[in-house]
Amino acid sequence: MSTIQEELEQTYEALKVILDDMGTFNYVVGEVFGAIDKDRSGHLGREELKGFVAKVCIDMGMKAVPEDRAMDEVFRDLDEDNSEDINQEEFGRFLRRLFIAQKDECAKALNKK
Template sequence: MPAKDEEELELRQTHEALSIILSDDSAFEAVLNTVFEDIDFKLDGSVDNYELERYIGNACAGMGLAPPETGQIHGIFLHLDLNNDKAISREELAVFLRHFFQQQVKFCALKLHLPRAP
């Protein structure tokens, strides 16, 4: 299969999967729970800066990428910590994931030249 066809197939699959996750509350909750549990390795119900740095570092290593600088991760942390309590709650992560998934759906639709949703 040519690379362009593979890219289009991947974009279509991503668009469909994320659209389903966004339209099905139980699917979104399942993804949210999985991601939150992966990040919250202390199992205390919130994510601190160290846990976020560890998670992002592991994710980067798994993709063969260098991890971001500590200051960059702290900036991400501050962006996710909506109430400035120095912890990311499950609800705060949900806000981020929903927005991120919506942006990815838009990106895929744009690349695939799909009509915009109302």
């Protein structure tokens, strides 16, 4: 098995564990949310979310980060209760969708059903 296949398999298995075990999922959500919540308010503001997305983009080697307009749209989508901030529950629903999509992509690449 090639290194890329091994990495995909490890990612797939890790995502499977995270998604199948609610305790593990909640732990991961809490850790990620806590890392983004710089002011420790228990909510994510627009600037915290923008900073997180910018860091992810840079870490992925992207030369540009999303424009403010695009970030505002993402923020509105995540802010399900229109409170002008994102709570951990809203963020958790977003991460679940993201992890499912990532797991599906890994499965597709590995020819899993």
